[in-house]
Amino acid sequence: YDSISREITKIVNSYHTLKITSQGQPLIYIWINDYLQKDLFRLLALAMLVTLLVCYLNFGSIRGTILPFMSLSMATCWVLGLMGHLGYKLTTVGISLPPLMISVGSSYAIHVLNQYYTDFDLITEKGKQSGLIQSMHHIGLTVFLAGLTTLVSFLTLGNHQLSGIRQWGIFSSLGVLFAIFISISFIPAALALMPHKKGSFAAKREASSRKTITDKLIALAIAGSTRHPKKILTAICILIGISFIGIFQLKVETEFLQYFKENDPIRKSEKIVGDKFGGRWGFNILIDSGQPNGVKTSAYLNTLGRIRQWLESDGNKDLNVGRTDAFTDYIRTMHMAMNNDDPAYFAIPENNLDINDYLEIYSDVDQNSDGRVDSYEAYVDPDFRTCNILTRITQKEGYLIGTGELKHISEKISKYLSRTLPQNYSFHITGHPSMVIKSADYIASGQIQSLWQSWIVVGLAILLLVRSFRAGFLALIPLSVAFIINFGIMGLFGVKLDVATSIIAAITIGIGDDNTIHFINTYIHHKRKNMNAGFDELIAATLSSAGKAIIYTSL
Numbered sequence: 001y002d003s004i005s006r007e008i009t010k011i012v013n014s015y016h017t018l019k020i021t022s023q024g025q026p027l028i029y030i031w032i033n034d035y036l037q038k039d040l041f042r043l044l045a046l047a048m049l050v051t052l053l054v055c056y057l058n059f060g061s062i063r064g065t066i067l068p069f070m071s072l073s074m075a076t077c078w079v080l081g082l083m084g085h086l087g088y089k090l091t092t093v094g095i096s097l098p099p100l101m102i103s104v105g106s107s108y109a110i111h112v113l114n115q116y117y118t119d120f121d122l123i124t125e126k127g128k129q130s131g132l133i134q135s136m137h138h139i140g141l142t143v144f145l146a147g148l149t150t151l152v153s154f155l156t157l158g159n160h161q162l163s164g165i166r167q168w169g170i171f172s173s174l175g176v177l178f179a180i181f182i183s184i185s186f187i188p189a190a191l192a193l194m195p196h197k198k199g200s201f202a203a204k205r206e207a208s209s210r211k212t213i214t215d216k217l218i219a220l221a222i223a224g225s226t227r228h229p230k231k232i233l234t235a236i237c238i239l240i241g242i243s244f245i246g247i248f249q250l251k252v253e254t255e256f257l258q259y260f261k262e263n264d265p266i267r268k269s270e271k272i273v274g275d276k277f278g279g280r281w282g283f284n285i286l287i288d289s290g291q292p293n294g295v296k297t298s299a300y301l302n303t304l305g306r307i308r309q310w311l312e313s314d315g316n317k318d319l320n321v322g323r324t325d326a327f328t329d330y331i332r333t334m335h336m337a338m339n340n341d342d343p344a345y346f347a348i349p350e351n352n353l354d355i356n357d358y359l360e361i362y363s364d365v366d367q368n369s370d371g372r373v374d375s376y377e378a379y380v381d382p383d384f385r386t387c388n389i390l391t392r393i394t395q396k397e398g399y400l401i402g403t404g405e406l407k408h409i410s411e412k413i414s415k416y417l418s419r420t421l422p423q424n425y426s427f428h429i430t431g432h433p434s435m436v437i438k439s440a441d442y443i444a445s446g447q448i449q450s451l452w453q454s455w456i457v458v459g460l461a462i463l464l465l466v467r468s469f470r471a472g473f474l475a476l477i478p479l480s481v482a483f484i485i486n487f488g489i490m491g492l493f494g495v496k497l498d499v500a501t502s503i504i505a506a507i508t509i510g511i512g513d514d515n516t517i518h519f520i521n522t523y524i525h526h527k528r529k530n531m532n533a534g535f536d537e538l539i540a541a542t543l544s545s546a547g548k549a550i551i552y553t554s555l
Helices: 002-013 025-059 062-086 094-118 120-126 128-159 163-193 201-207 213-227 229-247 265-277 298-312 314-319 328-337 352-361 403-420 432-466 469-492 501-529 535-554
Strands: 281-288 321-325 386-393 426-430
Touching: 002 025, 025 062, 025 094, 025 265, 025 535, 062 094, 062 163, 094 120, 094 128, 094 163, 094 501, 094 535, 120 128, 128 163, 128 432, 128 501, 163 501, 213 229, 213 535, 229 469, 265 321, 281 298, 281 403, 281 432, 298 314, 298 321, 298 328, 298 352, 298 386, 298 403, 314 403, 328 352, 386 403, 403 426, 403 432, 432 469, 432 501, 469 501, 501 535
Parallel strands: none
Antiparallel strands: 281 386, 281 426, 321 386
């Protein structure tokens, strides 16, 4: 459809003296694709620039800036290259893969480099090769476990009902695998080849008495967690309570036109087409008569007429039906023509024989020889058993119609037809709006599925790491809190859950568990080194070493 729509658009734009308004779902897809491609290159460059800046602020060295940048660049190129070789395309969801790989790739690289600088004196003392092996052994296991849980969290979307989200789940997990491999192989290898001088980063940082903002934040976290744990937990509980209010206001939206700004030309043209022609799109309501040639009866066609009248009535403005088209228009027009064009005869004939006679004498082309003239094909099937009522949707109530409104329209029509159709008749509502509604259901169910699967994976990973059920349960708390607050903010500020934002749960858990695992594994590491240390001392040591990496990777 893309190439056809672009050719039509090119023809439309070639008429400089005419004002031509083009609209429709294929055109909306073109606008989305063009915006995505333009944003991808601009925002990708910006994301890389920000990552470079963050790495420089964290490490203050050339290697601390260049090595993470090379790691994330390789991970991004590998996953996009693989998609290209396998013939996959970047979808509305897939467009988030490059910035995601930048985030994940830089995260693992920062943790590895942070461990290198933390163990700088150890490496100096034991010699570069032996010291690097000892330092990387600890962080390599942590990165591997953190990456593994992230990989599986993303992979939980690999069996999603929507192909775009399913594709994102598979390739994002592959990207994480690439990022893990690059971080624990390329960076240690590069560090082994680079000079390791006493007077470099670690010595400068140690000699400096000036505390950075990061140091102050870590000191604040240490003081808060050890001295005021009840106050912190109370504040978090209040945040969770407020977030739940927002979650109950969260709406699912899969209507692509909602993605555009109100003043966007594609939104303006939608309004023009809606006002002039009753809507740009709509439902297809299929009414099955229950028998071949059942359409060719006065009773059936009058039933269609009553349905159309109900759809367009002023009492059903909430249906936002701009106009309907159906096979009955042909019969009524022929009946009027056969009675001297008297408007009083613009109706369905009472006699079934008249209807059959009109269909016999109606002259038109039947190119595919299926028993219907070509002009009938949009309205009736070859057996003359089922008719299609084309129901155009437009803005009657003054608001842009989204998934929630479409679902209301579909349900109200279904209830009416179930209540009023004759016993031997049946109906089916389809069309693009039905796909939009179904997509919303898949997104909502996919969120729940992704959540519980990710929780199980993270809990098991922590359980294997520390061999403690309590630790495995505790690890789920920060992830759950982050998820609740995130979706609470979306609900409070009217950000809807759509095809693009449907991956937020997997990302929140997938990246959030990295920080949890780094914290717990670093805590265990310090506990083994100093068995006699108190709890507060261990927390302080953990936050002092892992806290900085957690802050910068999250940033």
